[in-house]
Amino acid sequence: MNQRTVRVTVLVWLKLFRQAVMRDLQFRSQAWLHLFAGIGELAVGILPVLILTSYAGSDSALQQAAVLTVGVFALTTGLMDCFVTPGLRRFDTAVRKGELDLALVRPVPTFFYAVLRWIQPTELARCVSGTAILIVAASTFDLGLGPEAVLAMIVWAVAGTVAYCAFWTDLTLLAFWVRSIEPVNDLAAAWRVAGQYPRQFFPRTVQIILVSFAPAALIGSFPAEQLLDPTAALLLAPVVVLVSCSFTALIWRYGLARYNSASS
């Protein structure tokens, strides 16, 4: 990708973001309701975790891990649902109805235009709630977080978000091969729920799946663990991003070669 394409892509993305904000401002009542629904979804997600940990005895480390996990999970899923998942949820229709043609003829990377052009700014409210949960938890539990712990959490949260988005995209790209595969989005959304529970509750095999093949733990429990015990090598985070994105790029390339829309 040359410098000009990068500049055009950034400009287009900024315009798309502005357009999304304007849309939400135009349909204000709906935007408010979606904002509250987003926070409600967060609450509904938190409650089962809190109820579960309330029965887990007086293990304060477990309770700290659970609350921090919920905070990180809200932050990462808020980002995903704002910038990535709206496009992924439309991707199956775009392939099935030949709408991907519109992305192919634009002077920006096709993947960017096909997937990342749909933005839902109201979902960012969940990021604010997640940050608030983390701040309140850090102060309530008197964690005394050092800068290296916060840095490790941020790095792994970003890497985890990218890795999980790549995993979700891999599933969505099955649309190139299988007709009407739209519910894989629900499958990916359902699986990521595993990320909001502390990892130690899962059997060992599932724990391995949660940090590798289907990395739901990387968007919640794993970055939260870094806040309490920043031991994981930060150098591994770019490797995770690189491997997951390369695999997605490979699937994208093969899938696009099969694409045969109504008008092409």
Add this chain to the structure above:
Amino acid sequence: MSTHAARRTGSVFCGLLRQELQTIAQYRWWLVAMQASVVVVPLISLLVWRGAMANGAEPPVTRDYLTTYLVLVSVVTMLTSSWTARFLAESIRLGHLNAWLVRPCSTHLVAVTNNVSEKLAKLATLLPLIVVLAVPYHRDLELPAHPGRWLLFLWALALGATMMFCFDVIVGSLAFWWDDVAAVDRFRQLAAAFLSGALIPLSVMPTAWGPFLQVQPFGYAVAFPIQTLLAPDAATLWTGLAMQAAWVLLALVAARFVWVRGLRRYSGAGA
């Protein structure tokens, strides 16, 4: 309804059912992916609750109860769910309702048929997944052998499905007044997911919530039908059955009231 009208409605229903099943058969992967997503959340709950109990957690129910509940919950949630609101709102907004208003049968017949046919197809896909899920935990499953309990379960399922369908019609009918009901529907689904017991059993929720959980309607769609199988004594279920019947009646009356009031306001293109 006269015998002739009933026969005509039955005939239309069968025709629509056949049509819907043929359409669904074209989207087999859609069905498989959808049911896999339905099983995943209870599976995660099952893993974490059993994991927590293995680590010393002490919820107010036994491990066998939790396992049986979480294995059954995806089937019950699917069988009592409804997804009509979005489509009903769209047909009101775009004027597509006209086509059904002039036909000699109920305007909701197509939604009922869609609901029944998808559930039949989903059940065929979901049951093998549930069996796969149940096999590793078969020693902890506690299902009653008495046929009366299963009949009670089917009755509670039918009432739960009717109630959820009525709620869906109420939310969809709001499109007679509002342009977009997506956010209201999202709220309803959110409330239903949590309060029905689809995510975690209502019996493990804090005891202080007990009185509220017993009177709210969503619990009678998922948690109560499962309770008809898991309750140690059938005699304890009569209050629940009465409450469920009352909620269904109320939902039917409310849905009819909102629908009739809304139709008076309706002015779709061509209406």
